[in-house]
Amino acid sequence: MGISAVVILQLLFTYTPPFQALFETEAIPLWVWPWLFLGGLVFFLVVEAEKLIIRNTRPALAIPVLAESAA
Numbered sequence: 001m002g003i004s005a006v007v008i009l010q011l012l013f014t015y016t017p018p019f020q021a022l023f024e025t026e027a028i029p030l031w032v033w034p035w036l037f038l039g040g041l042v043f044f045l046v047v048e049a050e051k052l053i054i055r056n057t058r059p060a061l062a063i064p065v066l067a068e069s070a071a
Contacts (some may be wrong), residue, residue: 013025013026014028015027
């Protein structure tokens with residue numbers, strides 16, 4: 001529900017004339033949206049790859065900490 005609310009508010013902020021006048025913004029052209037989604041996807045994939053690399057390169061450090069906390 002929170003994500004839906006943010007999306008709706010963002011669309012209102014971006015595309016309704018009263019908010020555009022109030023915040024001095026302009027609507028994003030439709031041809032820009034695919035580039036925005038592509039940029040978001042690339043960013044997501046980079047962050048997920050980084051998390052995977054970090055998890056796979058430090059397993060020896062995490063195991064003793066978990067074993068000590070269980071004891």
